[in-house]
Amino acid sequence: MTKPLIAVLDYGIGNLRSAQKGLQKVGADARLTADPDLIESAAAVVLPGVGNFGRCMEALHATGLAEPAVAAAASGRPFLGICVGMQLMYESSEESPGVPGLGILSGSINLLPDTVKRPQMQWNTVAVAEGGRLLAGFETGSWFYFVHSYAAAPGPETAATCSYGIDVAAAIEVDNVMATQFHPEKSSRNGLALLQNFVTLI
């Protein structure tokens, strides 16, 4: 059996290799790419992201990857946004007023409250909603690694929440469209198990 091809969108930001290596570790043929044809033919698509919302959107547009990302999410193939990649899937962010996000999900991204240190840079537990596929096998209290100053509020699409000053969306799942605010590729065994879940959906 050939390994499923996963396109990890490479738009020139930070550390993308970890996401690629994590997916390879659990048996996928994960490739960093900005090639629209490869993205269209991939069995699944991953949108990583670190840093500033506006700069990431700018880089996505500059590399011509915004439209392929939206198309991939609409295609029914498994789609996973990670960290700022998850935030980009919404319509906007307080971090970059006036900059439209990809709009795959409705709603906006908000700054974490003043009562907590920003960024949240630590391991934290999540409360897992029942019936999801991305977090299948995980129970409430599972640990993942977070690095972020902004987050989405919990909503109907939320697959897991995290408490940090307030409850925020830690993971989302709407059919094939999934995302994590935490970094599965940096969450040791738990993170690899989650990536395994994602690869299994292909």
Next chain:
Amino acid sequence: MRTARVIPCLDVDAGRVVKGVNFVDLVDAGDPVELAARYDTEGADELVFLDITASSDRRNTTVELAHRAAEELFIPLTIGGGIRTVEDARALLRAGADKTSVMTAAIKRPELVTEMAREFGSQCVVVAVDARRTTDADAPASGFEVFTHGGRTRTGIDAVVWAREAERLGAGEILLTSMDADGTRDGFDIELTRAVVDAVNVPVVASGGVGTLDHLAEGVLEGGADAVLAASIFHFGEHSVAEAKAHMAERGISVRPADPAG
């Protein structure tokens, strides 16, 4: 919930671990990646590689090391030492490091912190502050002065003021080392830790002086540190990361258990 992190630190010279490491069952105790993977399975929350490679022509070995670490290591990795430019940091981040730590270059040219934060995001930018207590007429107001060159060279800069300035410039984390405590195994300089923690709103990693598991707990409980970094206590096999976390949990600190149930 706030959770304290436990971070083993490895000194690396030209891609090899410098300080002797006493894990008998390692195939290659000098290989930072194998050691790092070991710490990952023990429950380390993050890892720091401190690159002490002196000659600049061998620095690409550190980029290769980051490249290899990304294959094996699935917890956050910070690499520090010798980073002078945005391009130095970019090479390490592209290879697989998650954060880059700057010290001397940021003191010489503070704009570097802002440039890195703008380019990669603050979460990738750690500013390392090496401090000593000074008491003479030239001592800064807080009594804690920034030193460079392994604690040998005074800068005249107030460590508490510099930490606050580093945050303003875009640092996402402060790696604070007491050069007085470093190597003593007498515990963190708690007053220094507390002074910096109270001055900034970004996470502070306490470093320097850990000799017992209680020291780790004190860094969090008394110093207010968000993370505790240690080297020899883990490397020489005295204590595992798992023991450190169990002890901290006993002292009432929220930590990710070393062997999470899932």
